[in-house]
Amino acid sequence: MDLEAVCGPSVPFFKMQGCGNDFVCVDNRELGYDPADMPDMVVAVCRRAFGVGADGMIFLDQAPAGSGLAYIWHFFNADGSRAEMCGNGSRCAARLAWMLGLAPASHVFGTDAGPIEAVVDPDSSQVTVRLTDPKDLRMDLTVEIEHQELPLHFVNTGVPHAVAVVEDLEAVEVWKLGRAVRFHEFFKPAGTNVNFVAVEGPGRLSLRTYERGVEDETYACGTGAVASAVVARKLGLTGEETVITTTGGEELGVILKDGKTYLRGAAELVFTGAFFPQSLGLDL
Incomplete structure (x- = not known):
């Protein structure tokens, strides 16, 4: 046919x-x-x-x-x-x-x-x-979600990203909390992607991301991984090189060296x- x-x-x-x-x-x-x-x-x-x-x-x-x-x-x-x-x-x-x-x-x-x-x-x-070089880094922000204050950091790694450092990543209601932050008045009109990150060891992070435009949690987000590494380094949690485990179980490498930003992983x-x-x- x-x-x-x-x-x-x-x-x-x-x-x-x-x-x-x-x-x-x-x-x-x-x-x-x-x-x-x-x-x-x-x-x-x-x-x-x-x-x-x-x-x-x-x-x-x-x-x-x-x-x-x-x-x-x-x-x-x-x-x-x-x-x-x-x-x-x-x-x-x-x-x-x-x-x-x-x-x-x-x-x-x-x-x-x-x-x-x-x-x-x-x-x-x-x-x-x-x-592209990260810009608009803003540390130690606070937004109110359902009458509770959520500590956040923000950086633009080509697109806007909010980053929350948490202790129990599995317990985070990524869709609910991520959506609330993504559409929060603080980030209007463009909105923001939202990352929840936990420290797993020296130079290692785990990450879950709510993506703007997809409007859901995704298995991975490259610019979100970079944003999380930028924030973690600023907080003294990681160094120049960070390995980030994504929701899908894959690993992304982020290198922040000599003022340059690199993302490495499989495609x-x-x-x-x-x-x-x-x-x-x-x-x-």
Whole structure:
């Protein structure tokens, strides 16, 4: 049977995951979708059970001539909101670009947060990215949640992150508490991602994150891992290098050295396929 005759034209995609943070990736160089049309596609494709299902969607695109970039990306959260940066997404994008021959193992690509340096290990699934410098660090904040004061710290690692250091990570009601902080008056209008972090030993943290845009706890968050490491180092809990165990059980490495910020971890191509926009109610 000719599937496209029945279901309409299809769009090829790549399903990537970095520490359980999963993304639908599209090579947009020849498809040429207008970024203005992408949010509707993202919402339909990322919807679990009814679409492919993902935490977000990445479109790889041609870099402007003379920019010195290997490519640019358009990154969207599952709710269709465009995000400046995503740590795990950047590692997935870099490895996919290398696999597609779009970029060499060591390259620079463009994001809304600025250029990102990436190094793909050709012999493993490990990818290291240099993220934009953390900014707007604010320590020892307090917000009121249901008549109780919650101590927080804040830093922007490409996107905004609140960080709470806790003793019993498993006991935290991440969806309830994270959602309350994410939409708290203090962080309006943009809102914030919310991280709950516990110290597991010298240079080791465990992390659970409520992600803005996904509006739920995710298996991992790269920029959240970096934010947690920045705060932990400021508090004297870790040093230049931190190993962070995510909800999915994977490990991310954060290196804060000589004023530079690096995130290291695995990025896997899980499967390839094609989705049918017409079946998702999309008119492209």
